Amino acid sequence: MKIAVIGTGYVGLVTGVCLSDIGHTVICIDVDQEKVKRLQSGDPIIYEPGLEDLMKKNIEKSRLSFSGNHQTGLAGAEVVYIAVGTPQNHDGSANLNYIEAAATDIAKNITQDTVVVTKSTVPVGTNQHIKEVITVNLVHPVKVTVVSNPEFLREGSAIQDTFSGDRIVIGTDDEQAAYIIEEINQPFGIPVYKTDIASAEMIKYASNAFLATKISFINEIANICEKTGANVDAVAAGMGLDNRIGPKFLSAGLGYGGSCFPKDTNALVQLAGNHEHDFKLLKSVIEVNNNQPLHLFQKAKQRLGDFKGKKIAVLGLAFKPNTDDMREAPSTLLIQQLLEEGANVTAFDPIAIENARRILGDGLTYSESIDETLQDAEATFIVTDWEKVKNIDLATLEQRMKYPIVFDGRNCFALEAVKTANIEYYSMGRSDIANREKLAVGGSNK
Structure with a gap:
């Protein structure tokens, strides 16, 4: 089938590439003409494994192409497919x-009956609005059907996720349009759930909100664990054994980020x-998430006193591993807090x-080397659980740092390993457990 995708951001590009890989043109x-040129040369612009x-x-098989012209592309x-951004307004x-x-x-350039599929995340009622905008601006007398197909x-x-997802949601009141979209996605072999448009729109928002809620919930439990002496890893593991809850999204840390959950x-x-x-x-979920990075900062400030002049x-840097997304x-x-305190x-970060740099500017030093970053540091914050970070030899922290004091926002290291290492270690929901004996004998500073 011949398919056009409007928008070559994260969702649009991945969608277009994967649809071409299952045989569609x-x-x-x-x-953005410059972006189109880079895409035509095989440069995806974004980082995605x-x-x-x-x-x-x-591209080589002539199933995938790029254009900066709507008349040609449509x-x-x-x-x-509509896969453009829906950024957040001030409110x-x-x-x-x-x-x-x-x-x-779309309205000005289509010349035949067309199914318009909304991949962008949009509020309930938006697909109806899209249908109205297209109808008002149609140049040729063609039939347009709108389908909600959230990613x-x-x-x-x-x-x-595209090739092995849990479900494909198709929202439309038109049975023929639903059949067409189901047929397009049939090679993926993923279960299809059909519903009305408004429900499909809400499924996307409700899913992300629920996952965000799980993250903020376990972070609040972690904060309580620190005050009671419990270990949030053990708590999350015990909770996750209940199949009504499950283990996913129960990792305590610095909260969620990226382009989806916050927005x-x-x-x-x-x-x-x-x-x-x-x-x-x-x-409340949003409030907890906004405060979570500051929880680790305050923990460090309480331990160190101040940051002025200290190498930290x-x-x-990225909001999660395997992406270069800083949103x-x-x-x-x-x-920003560390810099304001004079650190x-x-x-x-590897990528x-x-x-x-575009967000934080040049007020700090950037490095692609972990060893260089750690050298002579008086404290270390672990913010993104890259494999390279999780695989650090704990002896390296002691050898490279001026004072081996670590504030781990992602619980990268097993507590048993930390207890035998000559480092002072604070994590999320379990930090006191790791340091109780060390601090009792005067700490681990060199």
Whole structure:
């Protein structure tokens, strides 16, 4: 089937590449001409494991192409996916300007009956609005059907999620359109769930809000564990054995970040408010998440006294491993606080440095070497649990750092290993357990 995808951001590019890989002819459209040139050359621009190879493979097979022209890109397309951004407005609501622009471009350039599929995350009622915008601006007398087909991709594993997802949600009141989208996705072999448009729109927001709630919940449990002497790892493991709860998203840490959870939770609160419903639970989830990086900072400040003039190492900048995405990354707030306190910050990340520099500026030192970052540091913050970070030999921390004091925001190291190492170690929901005996005999500072 001939498919057009409008928008070559994270969702649009992954969607287009994967659809081409299962045999469809896909053209991805973007208004950024420089970006289109890079994509045509096989440069995916974003970092996502496996994406570049898959992209080049399908370009070579002439199943995947890119265009900066809507008339050319939409010519002959039987199905058009909208995968443009829905950034957050100041009030937390979703900005639909790019959605409306895409709908207008579709209306002006399609010349045959078309199924329009919304991949972008949009508030309930948006697909109906898209249908209205297209209908008002249609140039040719063709039939347009709109389908909600939300994505459930995790950055860092988006290719795997596309080919091995839990479900494909199709929301539409048109049985033929539902059949077409099901047929397009049939090669993935993933269960399909069909529903009405409004419910499909809500499924995306509700799913992300629930996962965000699990994260904030376990972080609050971790904070209580620190005060009671319990170990949050043991608590989460015991909870996860209950199949009504499950083990996923029960890892204590610095909270969620990235392009989805922060934006979608805020948008759902705003959507609820627009319908005169005060979503108190989700507001609390957001508040807990916003404060979580500062919890680790305050723990460090209590231990160190102040940061002025101290060399502080930060391991990890991206909001999660296997991505260069800095959107709402906990490292941003943490580093800003350290700099305001007068710390000399050196930060490591294998791929996110350039994106981090655009946000944090040049007030800190960036490094792609863990050893260089740790050298002579008076304290280390672990912010992103990259494999390289989790595999650090604990002896390296002692040897490289001036004072081997570690504040682990991702619980990367087993407590038994830490107890035998000559480092002072604070983690999330279990830090006192690791240091109780060491601090009783005067600490581990050199």
